[in-house]
Amino acid sequence: MTSQACSFAVTVPSVASPLRRHRNLHVVRAQVEPSEKSIEIMRKFSEQYARKSGTYFCVDKSVTSVVIKGLADHKDSLGAPLCPCRHYDDKPAEAQQGFWNCPCVPMRERKECHCMLFLTPENDFAGKEQAITLDEIRETTANM
C-alpha cells in the first residue's frame, strides 16, 4: 500500500546520510574538526583543572575526548570554550556573558559538570585519571 512505500522512503539510511552531509556544508559547522592548537590548549586546561579541583576524568575516555574537542570547537568559532553540552539560542552572546564558559559557574562553585568532563571521586562514572594524551583523544574519537 502507499503508506508502506512512504515509510520505506523515509527510513533508507543511504538516503539520509548524503542529505545530512550536504546540509552540513551549508548550515552546521559542528562536525568540522577543531584545530589541533585549540585541542591541545583545552587538553592541557582539562588536566590542570582536574588536578586543581580534585576531580577525575570519566572511566570512558571517549566522553572526555569528545568534550575536549567540543570546547576546542567553541574556542575556534567563538573565542571562548563554551560548554558543548548545552543549548543556547545565541552562542556568541553566551560566550561573551561567560556563565557557561569552561570551567562554568556551577563547576567552580559546586563541582557540577553536566558534561562529565570533571567528575568528583564518588561519581559512578569517575575514573582514576587526571591525565589524557593527544593520542588518546585521537584514538577515542577516530571513528566519529
Added chain:
Amino acid sequence: MAGSSSEEGQVFSVHSVDAWTDHLNKGNESKKLIVVDFTASWCGPCRFIAPYLGELAKKYTNVIFLKVDVDELKSVAQDWAVEAMPTFMFVKEGSIVDKVVGAKKEELQQKIEKHVATASA
C-alpha cells in the same frame, strides 16, 4: 496500524523541521509514546548514552524514538526550550508528559516503563 513497522526498534535521526513535524504528527495520531533525544555533536554524555538508547529502542518497539541534533534543528531546540544535553522529552498525544536531563540510564528506562504502561492501558 498507524505506525510503520520499518521505524520500530530503532532510533530515528531527524534532520529537517519538516521531517520533525511529520514524525510528531504521525506519533501523536498513533497515540504511542514518543521519546525525543536532544543531542549535540560534541556532547560527551550524549555519545555515552547513545548505544543504550538503541537498546531501549529494540526493547520497546511500541515506543517511537527520535533523535534531534540541537545545532542542526535550532528552531526545534529553541521551541522545546532545551537547555542541557542530552535531554529526553516524553511526548504523548501532542503533550510533553515528562523529561530526563542528563545521561541517566536508570531514570530513562523507568520513565519509559511508566509512560508505556499508561499509553497502552
